[in-house]
Structures are given as structure tokens and as C-alpha cells.
Amino acid sequence: DAMVIQNPRYQVTQFGKPVTLSCSQTLNHNVMYWYQQKSSQAPKLLFHYYDKDFNNEADTPDNFQSRRPNTSFCFLDIRSPGLGDAAMYLCATSSGRTAPTDTQYFGPGTRLTVL
Amino acid sequence: GESVGLHLPTLSVQEGDNSIINCAYSNSASDYFIWYKQESGKGPQFIIDIRSNMDKRQGQRVTVLLNKTVKHLSLQIAATQPGDSAVYFCAETHSGGYNKLIFGAGTRLAVHP
Numbered sequence: 354d355a356m357v358i359q360n361p362r363y364q365v366t367q368f369g370k371p372v373t374l375s376c377s378q379t380l381n382h383n384v385m386y387w388y389q390q391k392s393s394q395a396p397k398l399l400f401h402y403y404d405k406d407f408n409n410e411a412d413t414p415d416n417f418q419s420r421r422p423n424t425s426f427c428f429l430d431i432r433s434p435g436l437g438d439a440a441m442y443l444c445a446t447s448s449g450r451t452a453p454t455d456t457q458y459f460g461p462g463t464r465l466t467v468l
Numbered sequence: 469g470e471s472v473g474l475h476l477p478t479l480s481v482q483e484g485d486n487s488i489i490n491c492a493y494s495n496s497a498s499d500y501f502i503w504y505k506q507e508s509g510k511g512p513q514f515i516i517d518i519r520s521n522m523d524k525r526q527g528q529r530v531t532v533l534l535n536k537t538v539k540h541l542s543l544q545i546a547a548t549q550p551g552d553s554a555v556y557f558c559a560e561t562h563s564g565g566y567n568k569l570i571f572g573a574g575t576r577l578a579v580h581p
Contacts (some may be wrong), residue, residue: 357511395557395571396512443511454500454519455561457569459511 356380357460359444365466366434374429374463376444383449385427386457387419390441402427403449431465439467480578487545489575491558494539498560502569503532503543507554515543515556545577553579 358377366372376385384403388396400409402421416438418430431438441464445457481487493501499520504512518525518532518541525532531544541558555576559569 359511393574395574398568445511454517456502456514456517458514459504462509462511464509 357444357446357458359442359460359463361463362461363464363466365468366431367468368436369433372431372434372465374431374442374444374465376427376429376460377425378444378446378460379425380446380448380458381424382446382458383424384447384455385421386445386447387417387427387429388443388445388459389438390443390462392440396443399429434465434467436467439465441465477573478576478578480580481548483548483550483579483581485548487543487548487552487577487579489543489545489556489558489577491541491543491572492539493541493558493560493570493572495560495562495570496536496539497562498570499562500560501532501534501541502559502561503530503541504557504559505552505554506557506574512557548577548579550579550581553577 356379360375386401387399389399390396398410399413399417400419416432420428441462443462444460447455447457502517503515505515506512516527516530516532518534523534529546533542545552555574557574558572561569
């Protein structure tokens with residue numbers, strides 16, 4: 354089945370130690386998104402890629418970076434995780450071809466714990 | 469500014485009853501609305517969507533109603549089941565610019581046997 358896959362599902366890191374979360378998709382979608390979701394809150398968009406074009410949200414801290422080496426994969430790098438970065442990180446994809454009805458499909462998320 | 473919010477943070481229903489989850493939005497330019505279901509520890513799952521040129525859309529056991537006059541969106545779940553227990557988010561977007569979703573705060577639906 355076509356899907357959005359996130360690895361790992363659970364990640365533990367130490368304060369200040371760089372960490373990378375990964376997302377892959379078999380939907381052949383043009384757009385990939387990264388969201389941060391804290392407990393009992395709605396997902397918050399960090400950035401997205403339309404093909405190779407990177408689009409950063411204005412309030413996304415510089416501590417968060419992303420890479421998209423090819424259509425299928427997208428990475429979220431947290432350069433120096435702080436305790437406040439502990440959250441669920443969600444990857445989503447959309448085709449990018451049917452705006453505005455361009456439905457986003459989410460992966461299962463990676464739960465990041467910062468010690 | 470733009471916002472999508474929910475009237476009720478928690479909704480408790482009996483199994484078999486119908487559930488109604490409400491959502492208000494403030495951007496009159498919004499033209500596409502989506503409901504997502506998020507179970508504990510999982511990513512949001514697409515349930516149903518509706519475009520602004522419609523006022524009602526039905527799926528399997530779910531119906532979305534859109535009232536553009538008062539900028540209100542609702543999700544109706546018929547014959548609610550324990551498996552419907554989750555947090556439900558409404559989200560909106562508009563065709564100006566890229567497909568940035570604006571999420572509401574979420575409503576937790578608790579289904580009791």
C-alpha cells in the first residue's frame with residue numbers, strides 16, 4: 354500500500370545532541386511537510402518542500418533544518434535539541450497538483466524525547 | 469489573523485449515539501476544509517473534506533456540514549463506536565498560495581459503552 358513512513362517511531366536524544374528524523378513516501382507526491390505536535394495541541398507546520406524548493410515557516414527556529422535528497426525521502430535535523438523540542442514530529446505529503454483540494458496524508462509520527 | 473477553533477475541547481457520548489463536533493473558522497477566503505482523526509500515538513488520519521462550493525458532504529457514517537454565512541464547520545458521526553474515540557481536528561486552507569493547512573485546536577471524543 355502507498356504510504357508515508359517515519360523512522361524511528363520513538364527517538365531519545367540528549368540535550369544538545371544532534372538528531373535526525375526520517376520520512377519516506379511511496380505516493381510519489383511532490384510536496385513533503387514537517388510538523389511539530391506537542392501534547393494536546395494541533396500540529397504546527399515547521400517547513401515544507403515542493404519538489405526541491407524549500408519553504409520555511411517564519412517562526413520555525415534555526416535549530417530545525419531539513420533535507421530532501423530525492424522525491425521519496427525527507428529528513429528533519431535538529432541541530433541542538435532542547436527540552437522544549439520534545440514532541441511528536443509528523444511528516445505529511447500531498448500531490449501538489451490539485452490545489453486547493455490538495456489533501457495532506459500524514460505518517461505515524463516520531464516521538465522525540467530529550468533527556 | 470487567521471484561526472480555526474473548536475467550540476468544545478472534549479465530547480463524551482454513549483456508544484450508538486450520534487456525535488457532532490463543531491469548528492469555527494475566521495478566514496472568509498478559506499475554500500477547502502478537512503477533518504482529521506488522530507488516535508493516541510498515531511498521525512492524523514484523513515476522514516472527509518469539503519469545498520466551499522458545497523454545504524454538505526457525506527461519507528461512511530460521517531457527514532460534514534459547512535455554513536459559510538457564520539463560518540462554521542461540523543462533523544457528524546452516526547452510531548458512534550468505541551473505535552471512534554480519538555482527537556478530531558478541523559483544518560482549512562485556501563487557494564491563494566501553497567496548501568498551508570491551518571488546524572483547529574482539536575476535540576477529544578470519548579465513546580462510552
